[in-house]
Amino acid sequence: MYLKTSLLLWLGLISISVFAQDTLKNVQIENSRKSLQKSNRLTQNAMVMSSKELLKAACCNLAESFETNPAIDVNFADALTGTKQIKMLGLTSPYLLISEENIPSVRGASQAYGLSFTPGTWVESIQITKGAGSVVNGYESISGQINTELIKPLKDIPFYLNLYGSTDARFELNTHFNHKFNEKWATSLYWHGNMRQAKNDMNHDGFLDNPLSKQVNLVNRWQYANSQTGWVAFITAKFMRDNKLAGQTLFDRTQHVGSKRYWGSEINTERFDIATKIGYVFKDMPFQSIGFQNALSHHNQQSYFGLNTYNIRQRSYYSNLIFNSIINNTKNKFATGFNFTADVYDELWQSADLSRTDNSAGIFFEYTYDNADNFSLVLGGRFDYQNRLGAFATPRLHLRYQPWEKATLRLSAGRGKRAANVFAENQNLMASNRSFSLVDHHGNIYGLDPEIAWNYGLSFQQAFTLFGKKADVNLDFYRTDFTQQVVVDLYSDSQQVLLYNLKGASFAHSFQFDFNLELKKHFDLRAAYKYYDIQTDYWSGRAQRPLQAKHRFFVNLAYATHIVEKGRQWKFDATLNWLGPQKLPYTGSNPAADQLPVQVNGFSVINAQITRTFSSVFEVYVGAENLTNYKQQKAVLGAQNPFGNTFDASIVYAPIYGQMYYAGLRFKIK
Structure with missing residues (x-):
């Protein structure tokens, strides 16, 4: 029997062909696929989280989906x-x-x-790549890539x-309808x-x-696939409205906005994507394919933090044309194409109008050699022009x-460049009365220069x-060297956030050792130790990055009983995270009374x-x-x-509330 399968993978629209010449016999294979997979066949240092992994914890959204993953650190942004x-x-x-x-x-x-x-319920899988990623997806990645595949x-x-x-008064409903x-x-x-709605x-x-909050989120997806003609298509439309109300417990948005009676904050966001x-x-x-990606988005955030207003609206268009083929044989593959991105920002911080328009266009070429045995190489490059970079x-x-x-040994190296959106990226610091001071004024991005870094990895x-x-x-060992960086300085002044171009050195060393063991069938141990040495030359001298533990330890235990009659089963999951001094x-x-120690335990x-089940x-x-x-x-100074002047709710190094319990149910019609 001759079997030929051609798959179009929407990770860059890559075509994979599988050929088999053997006669198939009746074979029954019993194997449980791991919820966190890392293949020794991948050239990049990547892992895949399946939806099964997301069910191990209360991952209500993507930000909470990495609690059981040792590669990602999850922290609260503010109090x-x-x-x-x-x-x-x-x-x-x-x-x-x-x-x-x-x-993107x-x-x-x-x-x-x-x-x-x-x-989290929309997610089919998450691909996590450490270090410099593929040039197919852009030039901005420096420390890695996270790609989410929807169902x-x-x-x-x-x-x-x-x-x-949950006991912290959060309630959630997810419904999926498919035809x-x-x-x-x-x-x-x-x-x-x-x-x-409870305080x-x-x-x-x-x-x-936690803020009082409401969110409504809708998505409609259409898929077409014709294996006979080779055409595949997706159309996805999304609408989201998110409202957050934070601040003092006695703050009333109908009475106290703009006054100094009680401190409050609202963050209201509407977003539409297609x-x-x-x-x-x-x-x-079947080894040759072409793909065309297009995306339009409209993001509108209206917010205030105490007496400070921050509004930002972003209208974006993204387009990516990708062609995949081979050179002589399937050991030599390539991907090439063209990117275009346009972003229109209407941004207001206090009374400063920071509106701007960004456009970028680029071409890329990525060559892959794989001897189908013990060696593979991916060499890529792209050339871009951006109006401010x-x-x-x-x-x-x-x-x-x-x-x-x-045994698998991997090496990686690459360059990344990006424009730092210093206000949008540092909104956690707006939960304070620190003033934002942009020191340099000769650059094209808020008066600052772009950020450029090289990343090197060995695993x-x-x-x-x-x-x-x-x-x-x-x-894993990775080193990131910044040749240009926007320094966010929280060491020079208790009442200011200083933003300036790097003068000197800035680097990040990351070492991770993880160990995985199947203790018995359906009983798995996942453990990891991580060491970070992240230092920057601030005005006050070289120092470790604030709110960053040098040492972290992670343990996850997952056990599932055997599936019995009618699919009944118990599953037990526990995760420990230890963070060292910060x-x-x-x-x-x-x-x-409003001081914190230099370092916490x-x-x-x-x-x-x-x-x-x-x-x-x-x-x-x-x-x-x-x-x-x-x-x-002391979460709020x-x-x-x-x-x-001393009010500051942005210095968060640990949970600010105690034990939280939750419960839920899942029901399917197959």
Whole structure:
């Protein structure tokens, strides 16, 4: 029997052909696919999180989807908005290229809160790539790439329901409706809503621990696939409205806006997106394909923080044309194409109009060699012109070599360049009375220069058997060198945020060792140790980046019982995160009551969840976060006088509320 399968992967529209010449016999294979996968066949240092991994914790949105992943660090951004920020290789999310189905998504105006705009139930998988990524997706990535794949309509089930509630008064509803017209056409409609209307002040400082909030999120997806003609197409339309109200518990938005009676903040965001993807696999040449991606978005945020106004509207268009083929044989592949991006910003901070228009166009070429055995190489380059960054080249290199069985060595190097949107990216600092001071004025980006960095990486992966059980170890070391950087200085003055161009050195060293062991069938251990050395030359001298632990330790245990009659099963998951000492921003010029120590000690946080599956279509889950009940004692400086110079709710190094419990259910119609 001759079997030939041609797949169009929407990770850059790459065509993969599989040929088999053997006669197939009746074979039954029983194997459970890991929810977090890292293949030794990939040239880049990448891992894939499936939707199964997201079910291990209360990942209500994308920002909360990485709690069980050792590659990503999750922290609270401030003590007011409840927003979580992520870091990779010790660098915050602006240095990551975050995309949805390989179309850049969290960027510009959405940097601060954009990860919370994608509900976890919409996600099919997440691909995480460390270090310099592919040139196909752009030039901005420096520390890595995170790509989210949404559920595909042709593979979806007719109906899905998820209900969630927690002791911190957050309630959430997710419903999925899917209709398959025939083997070629299908559509999905997803509705997400969440709200928190109860006021919580567990540390009794007079400020809400979490904002009062409401979010409505809708997406409609259409998919067309014709294996006979080779055409594939997606159309996705999304609408989102998110409202947050933070500040003092006695603040009333109908009475106190613009006054000094009580401090409050509102962040109201509306966003509309429409994206299309069209791909064609050449019928007589399944190794050759062409794809065309287009995306329009409108992001509008109206907000105030106390007496300070911050409004930003971004209208964007993105287009990417990609052609994939081979050179002589399938060992030598290439991808080439053209990108175009246009961004129109209407931005207002206090009384300063910061509106601008950005345009960029670029061409790229990426060559891949794979001997289908123990060596592969990806060499890519692109040339771009951006109206404020000028003309520049972006080289990237990835190598994979397997020196012996089940061992993989990877090397990577690459350059990234980006324009820092200093206000949108630092909205957490607006939860304070610090003034923003832009020191340099000769550059083209708020008077500042663009950021440029080189990233170098080395990783080693070894799979083996320990006591008759599957195990593997991974060692990663990455160095990021900034040749240009916008320094966000919180060391020079307690009442200011100084923003200036780097004068001197700035680097980030990241080392990670992780160990995975199958303790017994369906019982897995995942452990990791991470070391960060991230230093910058500030005006006051070279110092470690504030709010960044040098040492982190991570342990995840996952156990599932055997599936019994009618699909009944128990699942148990627990995650421990230990963060070492952290250096804090300077508060020495404040009165003693509003000062924090130079450095804080380490602490641990434990999260756990139990899931009971009653059948293949119904399950319930209960869980807890912060079981150790560790809380930051002084989360809001100057809480008694929030309009004074010392007010600061942006210095958050630990949870600000104690134990939180939640429960939910999932129901499917297949």
